[in-house]
Amino acid sequence: MNNLRKKDNIFFKGIQNCSLFKHLSEVELTTISLISTIEHFNKGDSLFSQGDKGGDIYIVIEGSVDFFIREGLEKKKRIASYEKNDFLGELAFFLNDMRIGTAIANEKTSVIVINKKIYELASIFKTSGFVEFLKNIANRAGATIKEISQLMTSNRNVKLQFLNKLPKVSVEEQGIEKRREGGTKFKIGNLKNLHIFKRIDSESLQRLCKKSHMVKLDKGEVIFSENSIGKSFYIIVSGAVLIVKSFKINKVNKHGKIALVPPGRPLGHLSFFDNSKRSASAIACERTTLMEIELSTYNELVNTVSEETAVAFELLQGFIDDLAVAMVNTNRALVYASSQLGLK
Amino acid sequence: MCRLVGYLGDDIQVSSLITDSDQSLTRQATDSSVQNFMNVAGTGFKAWENGSIYEDDPYTYKSIELPMYDRTLMGLTKKLKANCVLGHIRATVYGHLSLVNTTNVHPFQFSGTKIALAHNGGLADFPKMKFALAAKCKPEIANKVEGTTDSEWIYALFLSMLDDPYGNHTSEEIAQAAFKTIQEIRLLRNKFKIDTHSVINLIISNGKSVVATCFTYDFGCYEDIVSPAVLSPQMHSLWYTAGDKFGDHDGQWAMYDEDKDGASTSIIVASEPLTRNDSTWFEIQKYSMAVIDRVDGKIKLDIRDMGL
Numbered sequence: 319m320n321n322l323r324k325k326d327n328i329f330f331k332g333i334q335n336c337s338l339f340k341h342l343s344e345v346e347l348t349t350i351s352l353i354s355t356i357e358h359f360n361k362g363d364s365l366f367s368q369g370d371k372g373g374d375i376y377i378v379i380e381g382s383v384d385f386f387i388r389e390g391l392e393k394k395k396r397i398a399s400y401e402k403n404d405f406l407g408e409l410a411f412f413l414n415d416m417r418i419g420t421a422i423a424n425e426k427t428s429v430i431v432i433n434k435k436i437y438e439l440a441s442i443f444k445t446s447g448f449v450e451f452l453k454n455i456a457n458r459a460g461a462t463i464k465e466i467s468q469l470m471t472s473n474r475n476v477k478l479q480f481l482n483k484l485p486k487v488s489v490e491e492q493g494i495e496k497r498r499e500g501g502t503k504f505k506i507g508n509l510k511n512l513h514i515f516k517r518i519d520s521e522s523l524q525r526l527c528k529k530s531h532m533v534k535l536d537k538g539e540v541i542f543s544e545n546s547i548g549k550s551f552y553i554i555v556s557g558a559v560l561i562v563k564s565f566k567i568n569k570v571n572k573h574g575k576i577a578l579v580p581p582g583r584p585l586g587h588l589s590f591f592d593n594s595k596r597s598a599s600a601i602a603c604e605r606t607t608l609m610e611i612e613l614s615t616y617n618e619l620v621n622t623v624s625e626e627t628a629v630a631f632e633l634l635q636g637f638i639d640d641l642a643v644a645m646v647n648t649n650r651a652l653v654y655a656s657s658q659l660g661l662k
Numbered sequence: 663m664c665r666l667v668g669y670l671g672d673d674i675q676v677s678s679l680i681t682d683s684d685q686s687l688t689r690q691a692t693d694s695s696v697q698n699f700m701n702v703a704g705t706g707f708k709a710w711e712n713g714s715i716y717e718d719d720p721y722t723y724k725s726i727e728l729p730m731y732d733r734t735l736m737g738l739t740k741k742l743k744a745n746c747v748l749g750h751i752r753a754t755v756y757g758h759l760s761l762v763n764t765t766n767v768h769p770f771q772f773s774g775t776k777i778a779l780a781h782n783g784g785l786a787d788f789p790k791m792k793f794a795l796a797a798k799c800k801p802e803i804a805n806k807v808e809g810t811t812d813s814e815w816i817y818a819l820f821l822s823m824l825d826d827p828y829g830n831h832t833s834e835e836i837a838q839a840a841f842k843t844i845q846e847i848r849l850l851r852n853k854f855k856i857d858t859h860s861v862i863n864l865i866i867s868n869g870k871s872v873v874a875t876c877f878t879y880d881f882g883c884y885e886d887i888v889s890p891a892v893l894s895p896q897m898h899s900l901w902y903t904a905g906d907k908f909g910d911h912d913g914q915w916a917m918y919d920e921d922k923d924g925a926s927t928s929i930i931v932a933s934e935p936l937t938r939n940d941s942t943w944f945e946i947q948k949y950s951m952a953v954i955d956r957v958d959g960k961i962k963l964d965i966r967d968m969g970l
Binding site: 479480505508511512513554556557558575578580581582603604605606 | 857880881882883884886887888892893895947948949950965967
């Protein structure tokens, strides 16, 4: 192996010190270092510009980087700064390799550039370290989606559509156990058509069904409420679910519509990545059938070496694909809600 | 899924919407940005021009020529300017059971009426409810149906929801009739126990106002086979862009806002952005209705929640 890639070299240490890769083994870190380069920038140089195509991840190993987004044609606004051991550029993966802002060296700066092939490596190796890497990446994307949703509901000038009221008690709070039917009732042929299961073969899908539950909902039922703590995540098998965030305007409760989620998309999985409370409520807006997977079951699948581990990994990949869709859609929803200001 | 477009605003060369922009309606016939399905079962448009002879009557074009080879379409739209346009390219199931002829080409407008309608979507199990729906239409309106599509019957029902199908109507009256149409179809679906995903995205215009619906019955519900439309809501999404001038500026097609005063003079509503760069387009939420007027030369847009 090239001397530059040995574990005492600058690549290895730089990657190891970055929180995104803290769970990776020596072998995994060495593998990543093989697809990495070091680049140096003077103050004012741009690492990449808003609108550029590119999915590489950058780790700052010396100096600092400021991150700007454009406001109009001429103005730019600094929204973040990155210092030693911080990483940036990872969100482009979720936005079709589109850079959402411009990164400029704030002083003489060196960065490790990790080729976007890292996502393929994670898919190929499927080792626990790479699973953690994907979870960390998904966590960042999920946090960004939550921030955007928060922005949409906290800005009084942004116009959303509202629901007049929400049922007070969710299906989870009433005891979802009472609503469960056996996961083996799912038709494998139908599941295979759903985006999230496309990578999973029929046999593995059957195994997953055995570990899951079928939950049927009537139109208007709340599956889970904002700020509740989830013990399961769900995949919409048929029907559709409305994501709603509640907030107060002039002391009056409002329930803003954030997104409409169709079949084949997961629900409640963002809490899974960061163990947080539900960031929004979910309401069945048609009669809806969900596949429920308990978090304990999923963690068991991921952490135990068994035939199901690969299924759990594929599902994680499905979540990440979904985050890409969700991020684009959430961004769009924010742009839409903001746009309503200009047209009276 | 069909593709459709509505325009209201300053005079525009009709070709910019129908054939010229870098993701124009006719380009979507074979190269839609949201679906892998050809929309080549008929091209039609209505174009209203203020000050033209019989200005309430739009210029009408309908053809089943393949739109990308249709020289008549290209030639006419280049010469036509209009302040309101309603355009449509039809998609239908591939196969000998589909009837491709000009009577099935949208937009529909019955003789003597002043409102035209184009539809994107389809009503599942339509034959089950067809005769009950016909019974809800005014007889003289039902008699005008010539084609075989569910869309034309939706149009007949819509006209029948108006007190006077042949009169002049405000945008509010058009919106109310569209809402009632969707409600009536909901009742028929309940009666005949039809509960699968059915899209009813309409653009309706009388040349002075545009009303557009983005609505799906039983969203995401299916029996045994999951259709692509269920899995890809983008196929039945609805978008708008507003500004002062739609056109090609230095190689970039977009709706531009030239006077920068914050009030738009023109608006396009479409089933997908008409430009490759979609950054100036906004998606209208599902279960919504857009009611568009032009008051004192400025666009007034009201997007309403139609309820769940």
